[in-house]
Amino acid sequence: MARGHGTSPAGRNAVTTELGAIPTQGGTRFALWSTTARSAAVRLYRAPGELLRTEPLLAHDGGLFERELPGVSSGALYQFVLDDRELPDPYARFLPFGVDGPARVEPRRAPRPPGAFEAPGLHRWVIYEMHVGTFTLEGTWRAARDRLDDLVRLGVNVIEVMPIAAFAGSRGWGYDGVALYAPFAPYGEPDDLCAFVSACHARGLAVVLDVVYNHFGPAGNYLGAYAPEYFTAKHQTPWGDAPDFTEPHLRRLVLDNARYWLEELDFDGLRLDATHAIVDDSPRHVLAELASIASSLSPKRVLIAEDERNDPRLVTSHHLDAIWADDFHHVLHTITTGERDGYYGAYATDVTELARTIERGWRYEGETYEPWKASRGRAATELDAMNLVYCVQNHDQIGNRAFGTRLHHEAGVDAHASAAMLLLFLPMVPLLFMGEEWAASTPFLYFTDFDTELGHSVTRGRREEFGRFRAFADPELRAKIPDPQARSTFESSRLRWEERTREPHARMLALYQRMLALRSSDPVLSAPSRARMACETHGSLLVVRRWLGADERVLLFNAGRAPVPTPLRESEVAERDVLATSLERFHPAEVPGRAAVLLRMTNLAPRTMGGGRT
Secondary structure (H helix, E strand, O other): OOOOOOEOOOOOOOOOOOOEEEEOOOEEEEEEEOOOOOOEEEEEEEEOOEEEEEEEOEEOOOOEEEEEEEOOOOOOEEEEEEOOEEEOOOOOOOOOOOOOOOEEOOOOOOOOOOOOOOOOOHHHOOEEEEOHHHHOOOOOHHHHHOOHHHHHHHOOOEEEEOOOEEOOOOOOOOOOOOEEEEEOHHHOOHHHHHHHHHHHHHOOOEEEEEEOOOOOOOOOOOHHHHOHHHEEEEEEEOOEEEEOOOOHHHHHHHHHHHHHHHHHOOOOEEEEOOHHHOOOOOOOOHHHHHHHHHHHOOOOOEEEEEOOOOOOHHHHOOOOOEEEOHHHHHHHHHHHHOOOOHHHHHOOOOHHHHHHHHHHOOOOOOOEEOOOOEEOOOOOOOOOHHHEEEEOOOHHHHHOOOOOOOHHHHHOHHHHHHHHHHHHHOOOEEEEEOOHHHOOOOOOOOOOOOOHHHHHHHHHHHHHHHOOOHHHOOHHHHOOOOOOOOHHHHHOOOOOHHHHHOOOHHHHHHHHHHHHHHHHHOOOOOOOOOOOEEEEEEOOEEEEEEEEOOEEEEEEEEOOOOOEEOOOOHHHEOHHHOEEOOOOOOEOOEEOOOEEEEEEEOOOOOEOOOOOEO
16 A cells, blocks of 8 residues: 555556656656655755755655656755655765755766767776875865876876765765765865866776775765665674665665766776675676676776675676786785785785786685685686786775875885886786875875764774784874874875975886886887786896787896896897886896886797797
């Protein structure tokens, strides 16, 4: 029996009906799904707190409430009312006053027209990870747009934006989103976001959005108030009951949301956060269904998984395009810094471990992983280079450190430069984190803006978390860890673009630009293949070879502090094509400490696919 104020024509279905505020030719259709409400209404506002009127919604079987209101157009403010409780719309397209305030009716946008921008092939991607709020002093889409030409000159061709689905407070990383369709208001208007994406495309830059489907944030999440069935106690996350992907309404919310970002807001791909935490008991996993949506669009969109399992089936079975392969970062970080706390203790501090990781794709292929006390991973032999995303820094590996320190803060500029050169030499898809290209002096800290009670809990939990590390056994040192809730923590994370012209920043920036230019133009480096790559080690020296026919490039990476002899004959090296991170003049007989050298080899017979010479 239908509940609420009246009924509407039979056949309406809450699973197939679009929910939220949907503009129509003569007004707006409002729709919601609730298993808890006996009646529902929409409340229209002139401004927050200035009520215009309340209109009842018509009830359908299955918990669907909807009604079209003539004359209500884009820009109207509204909230829903379930019985007597006023609630924000979790399907809102914009929440200009925060996640607890009224939503705004937004116009629909047309999909990308045929023949418009198409992202470069994944094998050519160089990703630049960006947090909009700290990328510039202003922290807005408009200010970020003004820096796009700097990224073009750097040589990247893909921008990966950290999550922007609306979350509580005025600042944060974005991984606590609660309104999946609503761009975070402090960054600017939805039109500003669309203008940013269009400006990227006009410059040949693709744009990927980081999305979070494995959980909803702890503050401002009203889905459960509409229908507890969105979540299941069968699976747990650190934030409580997990999203239930067997529930049709939750599943459609996620699938339609992905299509919204990719098609209506014109993103070229999605980075799927923590896919190992997306538990789906359905016959067909939601990740495979997301991949089907991405591949059905024209042009095809790209999906990248962040997943700690080292599981190639994300690509081979679910048909995602690439995986963040963090083992490379962890081994390289351990070697360059000597750090052994936490998961770094599971990686050896020698270049043999690094060579194996590069050749195999990742370090763990089924061996026991000590932090889990269980096996981890499968062999990555079926994956191409473009299926693996490598980095020397990203938001997690910097921001999850107590003081948000970057690689050069821990290991020095020379070690950072040589690590960067190794990253950009390899055929895998490289990812840079904003500011790393000039060894930014600013940290990237963990920051939040929750209400008092939750905020205190976050601050306390942050410091208790580091109590497990040997380096923070002293409570006085833990007390110095920046408070995530303090605005100063956020402000200190903003990039200082003016420092790029000073040393050592200018030298680092020039190195990144030169390496990225070579990666794009050099016939060997621009033809990525795991099969045409080989590694060898000599003490602290890692030698990585890449070839195409008779052309060969060699990277010498010295992880030690002392100079080491090279295994190369001087007659093999074309010195005019040398690029080195060290300020010392390179001689083919020796590689300086904490340095990397790129060489073009000459007078060589062609190699076979297995690495031998014909």
